Amino acid sequence: MAPTHDVVNQVPPLVDYDALAVDAALAGGLVRLGGEGVLGSLGALGRRVGDQQVQRWATEANGYPPVLRTHDRYGNRIDEVDYHPSWHRLMALSIGEGLHAAPWASGEPHAHLRRAAGFFLTSQAEAGHGCPISMTYAVLPALRHNPALTRQFEPGLTSTRYDPGLRDPAGKAGLVAGMAMTEKQGGSDVRANTTRAEPAGDGAWRLTGHKWFCSAPMSDLFLVLAQVPGAGLSCFCVPRVLPGGGRNAFALQRLKDKLGNRSNASSEVEFDGTLGWPVGEPGQGVKTILEMVTMTRLDCVIGSAAGQRAALVQAVHHARHRRVFGALLIDQPVMRAVLADLQLEVEAATALMLRLAAAVDTGERAFLRLAVAASKFWVCKRSGVVVGEALECLGGNGYVEESGLPRLFRESPLNSIWEGSGNVIALDVLRAVGRDGEAIAAVDAELASAAGSDPRFDAGVARCRELVRRPDVQQARELARLLAVLLQAAQLIRFAPAPVADLFCATRLGAPAPVLGALPAGALPRLDAVLARALP
Template identity: 60%
Template sequence: MTAIEPAARQLDRTHDVVNQTPPLHRHNPLGCDPALVSAVRAYGSAAVLDSLADVAAEAGAEDSREHGRLANEHPPVLRTHDRYGNRVDEVEFHPSWHWLMSRAVAHGLHAAPWAADAGEHAHLRRAAAFTLWSQVEAGHGCPISMTYAAIPALRHEPEIAARYEPGLLSSTYDPGLRAPEIKSGLLAGMSMTEKQGGSDVRVNSTTATPSSDGTYRLVGHKWFTSAPMNDLFLTLAQAPGGLTCFVLPRVLPDGTRNALRLQRLKDKLGNKSNASAELEYTGATGWRVGDEGRGVRTIIEMVTMTRLDCVLGSTSNIRAALTEAAHHGAHRSAFGALLRDQPAMTAVLADLALESEAATVLSIWLASLVDKPSPVARLALPAAKFYVCKRAPFVVAEALECLGGNGYVEESGLPRLYREAPLMSIWEGSGNVTALDVLRAVQREPAAVDALWAELATTAGADRRLDEAVARLRDELAEVDQQRARRIAELIALCLQASLLLRVSPWVGEAFIAARLADRSGVLGVLPRDVPARELVDRVTP
C-alpha cells in the first residue's frame, strides 16, 4: 500500500451523502391530509372521497412533480410575429406545461361540476381534487380556474352558452389557435383590469361599438389578461348602455384570428409557468353577455368562483409547504435527534399543521355551498379569501425555514412555493378590496349576517373561548367602520375555522382555538402548553 492510498480513501469519504432528506416521491397527498379526508366526508360523502384516489396518486407521482419543476424552469415565451413579419400573437409553452394541462382537464378540474349529469357534491369533489392537484404546480391552475368560473357567467346569454359549453365541458385538452367550433376542447380566460383602474373596473376605458350583425367592435388596452392562449375570454367594455360583459374568441368562426394583440407578458414574482399578458383590442369582435350596462353584475359570478379557487389555491400551497417541512423533519437529524423530535421544531410543525387544517376545512365547506347554496357564502367567501390568502406567505416562509439553508435553494422547491404565496391575496381583489366587500355584505345583505350567526350557533357553548370570539365579532358588526374592515374579515374567518374544526375534528378544533383565539402569538411555533403538538405533526407527515 502506498502512502497515497489512505489519503485517497479519506478523500472519497468527503463525497458520502449522509443526513439528507430522501426525495419525496410516490407519496399520497390525500393519505397524509386527514383534514381534507374529514372535510370531504363531513360535507360530501364516502363515495366522493373514494373518487379522489386517482388524482391523489398522480399528484404524488415522481413524473408529475418533475413536470411541475420543468414548467417553471422554462417559462412561456411570447411570439408577436412570425419570420415573415406577420402578426401571430402566440405564446409558446414547454411540453411539461401541456402535460400538466392535459391531466388537469382529464381530471375534470376545469368544468366537470357544470355538466348536467355531474351528480351530488360535484363542486366539493372538484375543489378537493383541485387542492390535491395544485400541489404539483400552481401556475397551470389559472387557466383551469378561469374556465371553471366562466361557465356561470356565460349562462347569462343562453345562446352563447349553448355554443361554447360543449367544448368547455370536454375532458380533452386541445391547445392551438383554431376556431372554437372545430376544436375538441376549449378553455376560457378573463380580461378585466386596465392600467388606469385596477380593481376599479367601472372606470375602464375600453369601448364596444355595436355592429349591424349583433356583434360589437372592441377597442382598448387591458393591463392583465389571464391565460392569453385560451380559446375565449370574458371581458368588460363600455357599450352605449354602460359597462358591459363580452365574450371574445381568439379565433373567429370563419377561421381568421380576432384582433387581440398581445403586447407583452408580465414578468411576475411567481406563477412563472403561466402566461399573464397585456393586450390590446384593435377592433376585436365580441358578443354581448348579459344586458348592456350590467357588466359587473354579469361577470361577478366569474369573480365569485375564482375567489373560491384563490382560497383553494392558497390552501394547496400551504399544504404543499407543510408536506415538505414535515417530510424534512422526519428524516433530518440535528444535535443527536430527528428534527421532528426536537421540541422547538415540533411546535413549529404543529402550528403549520393547524394552519393547514383550518384552511382546508374552511375551503371545502365553502365549496359545498356551491352545491347547496346558502346566504352565508356572501360573507364567508370574501372573509376566507382575505384571511387564508393573507396567511399563505407567512406560513410558507416558516415552512421554508424548517429546512434551513436547504429550503432557501431552488432545488428544494420551497422558493417556488414562497414566490407563489402572495399571488392569491392579490388576484380577484387584494386585501382591502375583499375586506371592504365583507362590509358591503354586512350592510346590504342581512340574510347573510343571519346565516353567519346560525352557522356559528351550531357550536355555541362548546368552547368558552370561541363563544367569546363570536361575542367580539358581534360587537364589531354592531358599528361597521372601514378602518375595522380587515379585523372583521379576520374574525369571521377565524370563528368559522374554529367552529368547523370543532365539528369535523374536535380535538384539532380545541388546539386551534387555544392557539388562535385564546393565546395568540404573532409568530408560528408559539403554542400553549396543552396543545398536543406531536400528534398534530404525526397526522400530517407523509
Template identity: 60%
Template structure:
C-alpha cells in the same frame, strides 16, 4: 502513480451523503386525513377512488419534474411569424401541456357544471387542491374555465354554444375554430392600467353593429393565459339599442369562420412567481365580441366568474399550504440534529404542530366553501347567502396567511429550503399570488362591508353557521358574541373602512373555530380556540403553549412518502 490510502479507488469519502431527506416522491398527497374528512363531510365520498388515483399522479416523480421544467422554461411570446404576419401566440414548454392534460383530464376545470351528482363541486375542489400541490401556475386557466360557466349563463344562447366544450375533460391547445375543438379554456380581461380594481374607470369601448355583434377597442393591463380560447371582457358600451355603460362581452381568439380575432399581445408580464403561466397585456382594435348579460350590468355579470375564482384562490392557498407543510414534515422526519430527528425536537414539534393547526383550519374552511358552492348551485338559498359573506372572509384570511406560512415551512428545511433544488423557493414566490389576484385584502374587506349593508341575509346565514357550534366551547362563544356586535355596528359605522380589516380577520377566525369545534379532533379544536380566539399565541408560528397536546396535532400532519 496510482492513488493509495483513504479516498482512493472508486469512492469519494468527502462526498458521502448522510443525514439528508430523500426526495418526496412516490406518495399520494390525497392520502391526508384532513382533506379526506372534508371531502366526505361535504358530500363527495363517491370521488375518493378517483382522488387517490390523481393523488398518485400528483406525488409521482414525473409530475414533479414537469412542474420544475414548466417554471424553468417560461412561456415565450411570438408577436409575428417569419413573414411579418401578426400571430400573437405564446409558446409553452411541453411540461406545461403535460400538466394541463392531467389536471383538465382529472376534472379540475369546468366539468363539475356538467355533473349532476351532489358533491360534484366538492369533488372538483379536492382535485383542484391536489393539483395545486404539484404546480400553481397552470391552475390559472383551469380556474378561469371553471368560473366562466355561471357568468356565461347570463346569455343562454352563448352558453348553449360554448358550455359543452368548457365542461370537457379534454385539454386541446392551439388556436382553432372553437367548434372544431374537443375542449375549450376561458380567460378574463377586467383591469386596465389607469384603474386596476376600479373597473368603472375602464376606457375600453364597445360599439354595437347591426348584426348584433360588437366591436371592442382598448388595452387591458393584466390578462392571464392569453392562449385560452375565449375571454370575458369588460368594456364601456356606447348607447345604441340599449342604455350603454360598463358591460361584459365574450371575446373568442378565433372567430366561427376560422379567422383570427384581433387580440394583440403587447407583452408578457415579468412576475414575481407564477412563471409557468403567461400573463399579458392584450390590445383590442375592432375586436369582435358578443354581449353577455344586460348592457350596463357588466360588473354584476362578471362577478359570477369572480366569485368562483375567489373560491379557487382559497382552495389554492389551502392546497399550497398543505404542500409546504408536507415538505417540512418530510424533511424533519428524516433529518437529525443534536442526536435526534428534527421532528422529535421540542421547538420543531411546536412549529410543525402550529403549522399543522393553521393548515387544517384553512383546508376545513376551503372545503366548507366548496360544499356551500355545490349546494348553492342546486338551489339552496341559505348556502348561497352564506357563500356571499364567507367567500370574502375566507379569501381575505387564508390567502393572507399563506406567505408567512410558506416562509416558516421553508425555514424548517434550513439552508436546504433556500436552495432552488428543494422546490421551496418556488412555493415561496407563489405564496403572495392568491392574496392579490381576484381582489386584494382591501377589496375583500370592502366586499364584507357591502354584504353587510346590502345583503343582511348573508350575515344571518353566517350567524347560523357559527352558532351551529354554540355551547361547545366557551372561548368560541365569547369571541362570537363580541364579533356579532362588531358586525352589526360595522354595517352603519362612519369609520367602517378603517375597521374592516380587523373585523374580517376576526370573522375568519371565528368561522374556522366553529368548523373545527364541530368537525376536528378535540385537541385540534381546543388548541385553535386557545390560541386563535383566546389570544394565547405569539406573533410567529411555533408559539403554542406548553399544555398543548403536541402528539395529537402532529398525528394530523400529511402522511409521509413510502
C-alpha cells in the same frame, strides 16, 4: 476527483407518495361532506400528484417559462405564446379530471366538492396551470347570461379533453376560457375602464382599448369588460378565433415578468375593432361577473390552502429524516411546536375550503357571498407566513431552488392580490355586512352551529356580532379576519379531533401569538394528536 467524504444526514426526496391518503383533514372532510364515493373517485389523482413524473413536469413548466411570439418568420402578426410541453401535460391532467368547468354540467350531487379537492391536489403539484383551470370554471356561470353563447361554447368548456392551439372553437374537442378585466389606470376599480364597445351589427360589438392583465392568453375565449355608450360598463365574450377560423384582433403586447406563477403567461393585450358578443344586459357588466368573481375567489382560497399544505408536507418530511444535536428534528420540542402550529393553520384552511365548496353544491348563495370574501381575505393572506415558516424548517436547504420551497414562497402572495387585494376584500366584507342581511344570517347560523363548545369561540362570535352591528371602515380588516377565523374554528370544533380544535381556539382566538410555534403552556401533550394528521 477522489471522494473526500460520505453523504450522510441528507433527506431523501419526497416522491411517489399518495397526496390524498396522507392528508387526514382532506380525506376526512370529503367523506363527511360527500361520502366514500367522492373520496374514492380522487384516489388515482392523489397518487398521480405525488409521483415523480408530475413533479418533474412542475419543475420543467416553471424552469422554462412561456415565450411570446408576436409575428411569424415572414412578418405576419400571430400573437401566440409557446409553453413547455410539461405545461400542456399538467393542463391535460387537470382537465381530464374535470377540474375546470365540468362540474357545471354534472348531475352528481357533490361535483363541486370533488372538483375543489382535485384542484387542491393538483395545485400542490404546480400552481401556475391552475389559473386557466380556475378561470374556465368561473366563466361558465357568467356565460349562461347569454343562452346562445352557452349553447355554442358550453360543450367545449365542460369537455374533459384538452385541445390546445388557436383554431375555430366549433372544431375543437375542448375549450379553455380566460378573462380580461383590469386596465392600466385601475386594477380593482374596473368602473374606471376605458375600453369601449360599438355595435358591429348582427348582435356583435367591436371593442377598442387595452387590458393590463390578461392571463393565459392562448385560451379560446375571454370575458371582457368594456364601456357601452349611454349604458356603461358591460360584459362581452371575446373569442381568440372567430367562427369560420379567422383570427380575432387580439394583439399581445408583452408578457409580464412576474414574481411567481412563472409557468403561466400573463399578458398585456390591445383590442382594435375586436369582435365580442354581449353577456348580460348593457351596463350590467359588474353584476354579470359577480358570480364569476365569487368562484375565482373560492379558488384563491383553495389554491392558497394547497400551497400551504405542500410546504407543510415538505417540512414534516424533512424533520422526520434530518438529525440535529443527536436527535431527529421531528423530536425536538421547538420544532414539534412549529410543525404542529403549521398543521393547525393548514387543517383549518382545508376544512374551510371544503365547506365553501360543498355550499356551491347545495346552492347556499347567501352564505357564499360573505363567507368566500372573508375566507379569501384571511386564508390567502396567511400563505406567505405559513410557507415562509415551512421553508425555514429546512434551513439553508429550503432556500435552494431544488427543494421546491422557493417556488412555493414566490407563489404565496399571488392569491392575496388576485381578484381583490386585502383592502378591497375587507371593504367588500364591510359592504356585505351593511347591506346583505341574508348573508349575515347565513354566516351567523353557521357560527351558531358550534356555539357552547369553547368559551374562546363564543367570545369571538360575540365580538364579531358587535362589529357587524356597528360597521366601521377602520375595523374592516379585523372584521374580515375574525369572520374567517371563526368560520375555521366552527369547522374544527364540530368535526376535528378535540386537541386540534382546542389548540386552534387557544392560539387563534384566545391570545394570538405573534409567531407560529409559540404555543400555550401545557400544549405539549396534545402535539402528537395534531402532528399525526400532518403526514402519516
